[in-house]
Amino acid sequence: MPSSIPASGTEAPAAEAPPQGPWTFARRNPTIVIGGLLMLVLVGIALAAPWIAGDPLKLAPVNRLRPPSERFWFGTDQFGRDVYARTVHGARVSLVVGFSVAIAASLIGLAIGLLCGFYRTVDAIAMRIMDGIMAIPSILLAIALITLTRPGLWVVIAAIVIPEIPRIVRLTRSVVLSLRAQPFIEAAIAGGTRTPRLLLRHILPNTLAPLIVQSTYIAASAILTEAGLSFLGVGVPPEIPSWGNIIAQGRSFFLIAPWSILIPGVFLAVMVLGVNMLGDGLRDRLDPRLARRM
Amino acid sequence: MAGDAPLLEVRDLACHFFTLDGVVRAVDGVSLSLARGETLGIVGESGCGKSVTALSILRLIQKGAGRIVGGSVRFEGRELTTLSDEEIKELRGHRISMIFQEPMTSLNPVLTVGVQIAENVVRHTGAGWREAMDRAVEMLRLVRVPDPERRVHDYPHQLSGGMRQRVMIAIALSCDPQLLIADEPTTALDVTIQAQILELMVELKEKTGTAIMMITHDLGVVAETCQRVMVMYAGRKVEEAPVGELFANPLHPYTRGLMRARPRLDEDAEGSGRRPRLQEIPGIVPALNRPIAGCAFAPRCALATDRCRAERPELEERPGGHLVACFEAGKGVP
Numbered sequence A: 001m002p003s004s005i006p007a008s009g010t011e012a013p014a015a016e017a018p019p020q021g022p023w024t025f026a027r028r029n030p031t032i033v034i035g036g037l038l039m040l041v042l043v044g045i046a047l048a049a050p051w052i053a054g055d056p057l058k059l060a061p062v063n064r065l066r067p068p069s070e071r072f073w074f075g076t077d078q079f080g081r082d083v084y085a086r087t088v089h090g091a092r093v094s095l096v097v098g099f100s101v102a103i104a105a106s107l108i109g110l111a112i113g114l115l116c117g118f119y120r121t122v123d124a125i126a127m128r129i130m131d132g133i134m135a136i137p138s139i140l141l142a143i144a145l146i147t148l149t150r151p152g153l154w155v156v157i158a159a160i161v162i163p164e165i166p167r168i169v170r171l172t173r174s175v176v177l178s179l180r181a182q183p184f185i186e187a188a189i190a191g192g193t194r195t196p197r198l199l200l201r202h203i204l205p206n207t208l209a210p211l212i213v214q215s216t217y218i219a220a221s222a223i224l225t226e227a228g229l230s231f232l233g234v235g236v237p238p239e240i241p242s243w244g245n246i247i248a249q250g251r252s253f254f255l256i257a258p259w260s261i262l263i264p265g266v267f268l269a270v271m272v273l274g275v276n277m278l279g280d281g282l283r284d285r286l287d288p289r290l291a292r293r294m
Numbered sequence B: 001m002a003g004d005a006p007l008l009e010v011r012d013l014a015c016h017f018f019t020l021d022g023v024v025r026a027v028d029g030v031s032l033s034l035a036r037g038e039t040l041g042i043v044g045e046s047g048c049g050k051s052v053t054a055l056s057i058l059r060l061i062q063k064g065a066g067r068i069v070g071g072s073v074r075f076e077g078r079e080l081t082t083l084s085d086e087e088i089k090e091l092r093g094h095r096i097s098m099i100f101q102e103p104m105t106s107l108n109p110v111l112t113v114g115v116q117i118a119e120n121v122v123r124h125t126g127a128g129w130r131e132a133m134d135r136a137v138e139m140l141r142l143v144r145v146p147d148p149e150r151r152v153h154d155y156p157h158q159l160s161g162g163m164r165q166r167v168m169i170a171i172a173l174s175c176d177p178q179l180l181i182a183d184e185p186t187t188a189l190d191v192t193i194q195a196q197i198l199e200l201m202v203e204l205k206e207k208t209g210t211a212i213m214m215i216t217h218d219l220g221v222v223a224e225t226c227q228r229v230m231v232m233y234a235g236r237k238v239e240e241a242p243v244g245e246l247f248a249n250p251l252h253p254y255t256r257g258l259m260r261a262r263p264r265l266d267e268d269a270e271g272s273g274r275r276p277r278l279q280e281i282p283g284i285v286p287a288l289n290r291p292i293a294g295c296a297f298a299p300r301c302a303l304a305t306d307r308c309r310a311e312r313p314e315l316e317e318r319p320g321g322h323l324v325a326c327f328e329a330g331k332g333v334p
Helices: A022-028 A030-052 A083-118 A120-135 A138-148 A153-180 A183-190 A195-231 A243-253 A259-286 A288-293 B050-057 B085-091 B113-125 B129-142 B161-173 B191-208 B219-225 B243-248 B253-260 B306-310
Strands: B008-019 B022-034 B039-043 B066-075 B096-099 B179-183 B211-216 B228-233 B236-242 B316-318 B322-324
Touching (some): A083 A120, A083 A153, A120 A153, A138 A153, A153 A195, A183 B096, B022 B066, B022 B236, B039 B050, B050 B211, B191 B219, B211 B219, B219 B243, B228 B253, B236 B253
Parallel strands (some): B039 B228
Antiparallel strands (some): B228 B236, B236 B322
16 A cells, blocks of 8 residues: 555645535525526426416406406416416426427537537538528528428427527537647547547547537527517417417507516516526536636 | 567658648658667657657558658558558557657546546457456556555546656556657656656566657657667758767767757866856758758758758768768767
8 A cells, every 4th residue: 555645746635625515605606506596496387387377278258358466466368368377387388498409409519510520521511501500590490490390399499409500519519629639639549549439438528518508508599589489470389388479479468468478578588597697607617718718 | 570670660751741831841761660678769859850750650640731651660560551540540559659748638637547547458458447447556556656546536637747647658558568659758747757757667668678769859868768869850860879879979960969958067177167058059940841952950050061061961870880861970079
C-alpha cells in the first residue's frame, strides 16, 4: 500500500465534493431552482388534471361567459366550458409537445451533427439540407407539414421537430469540429480506437452539456410554436384543449370575457419562463464557456 | 525474425502538405532505423519535421491536409505505408504507442483514467473489462501513481500535469508495445516533474525492453535518455551519431549552433562571475513551400560557401558511427 504522501509531491488534493445542502445549492443556482420549481408545479398540475379539474369539454350554455367566481375559478367561455378545467388540461398538451420535441429534435440532431462533424461528405450534403430547412420560417414549414396530413398531436410534434433539427445539428457539429482538434481525440486515434467507439464514447459525452442547454430552449420554443399553431387553427384538433386554441376561441369575446384568453396566456408565459430559467441555470452550471459566447 | 534486423526501418520518407501557398515539404527524404530496445532522439527546432516524421510512421497525418508521398516504413518486417486502415489501427496503441506533448489535454475529460487505460487493453488484447481494469491498476502502479486502486476511478481534472503524463505513459505501455514514440513528452511540465518523467521512462524502458523514439528540442533530454541522436533541419536529417559522440564532437554547424544556444553552468572561464551570453542561431527556419537550392541551412550558416548555396550536401559517414550532411563539417570553432 503506498503511503498517503504522494511520491511526486505534486499530487492534487483528493477532490472530494464539499458537503452541499439543498439550501447552499439553491443560493448558488437560483435560476435552476426557481425554473425547476415552476416546471415541477406545472408538471404536477398536468399530471393531476383529471382529479383537480372537471371535464374541459362539458358544454353548459346556461353558464356561458361567466366571470371568475368560486364555482368557476377562471370563469367560463362562450360555450359555458370551465376555463380552469381547460387551462389545466391544456398544460398537458404544452408539456407533452415541449418535452417530445426537445427529446426528438435533440436525438435526431445529435446523430446528424455527430456524423456531419466527423465525415466531410456527410457534412457537405446534410448541412445544405439543414440550410434549406432553416430558410423557411418554422411556423410556415409546420403549417405546410400539418396540412399535408391529418391533424393530431403527433403530427404537430413532428411538424415542430423538423424545423428545430437544424439548430441542434449546427450546435453539435460545431462542438464536434472543435473536439476533433483536441489532443485527447488525436490521442484516442493514435491509440487505434475504432471510429464508432470514438464517436460514441469519446466525442458524444463531451457534446452533452451544450446540447442539454440547447434542448431546453428548444422545449420553450416548441411550446410557443404549438400555441401559435393551435391559435391559427392548424395545431392540435379542437377537441383537445390546448392553450393556443383556448386563446384562439376566446379572442372574439375578448372584451366581454378577457379571462378566457388572459389566463391561458399567463400560464403559457410562466411555463416558457420556467423552461428558459432552467435552461439558463443549466447553461451557467454546465458550460461556463458557452455562457460567455452566446 | 532475424536477430539483427532493425525493429523499425524508415527509408527516404517524404511527407508533403498541400496548401494554398504550395506544397510544403515537411519531411523530405528522411531515413532512420531503430533496433529493439534502443532509444533514438530526434532533435531540431520547431517546424523542422520531427513531429511529422513521427506521425507519418503511424499514418496519423490528417487526410486531405498532408500525404506520405514516398519512402517506406518497415516495422517488424511489415511495410506500414501500404497497410489497410483497419490494420494500421490494430497496430496503433498496441505494437506502436505514442505519447503527446500536452498531458493537460490529451486525456478525455469525461472518462475516468482507469477506463481510458482499460479501453486500450480491451481494444487490443480482447480482454474483458474487469480484467482490463485490473490491468489499469497494475499500470498505474507501474508508473508510480500513488494509491492506484483509488486513482483509477479519478477523472483527469483531479490529477496534476505530472500525474496525467504518467497516466498517458500507462496507456501507451498498457499493451506492451515494441515501440514508443514520445513527442516532446516533457515540454509542458515543470523542470522537477520533467526529470521524474524522464527517469520513469528510462526505467520502464529497461524493464519492458520497449524501443523509444524521443522527439524533443531539448538537448538535455537527449543527453539523459538517448543512445543515438538524429538532428533534423528543414525536413531532412543533417546529422546522426551516438549520443556521446555527438556531444563530444558535433560536426554540423547547425548542431553546434544548437549546443551553443543552450544555457550552461560551467562556462565561467575568466572567473568574472558572469556567464557568456547565449548565442542564438541567426535567422529562422526557411519556408518549406518552395524548393530550396543547396543546403537548407546555408543562409543561417557562418561557414557557408558558394558551393553550399548551389549544391545540396548528402549524408556522409565519418568515424565513430557519425553521419553528417555538410561540406564544411567539423570546420570552424566547435
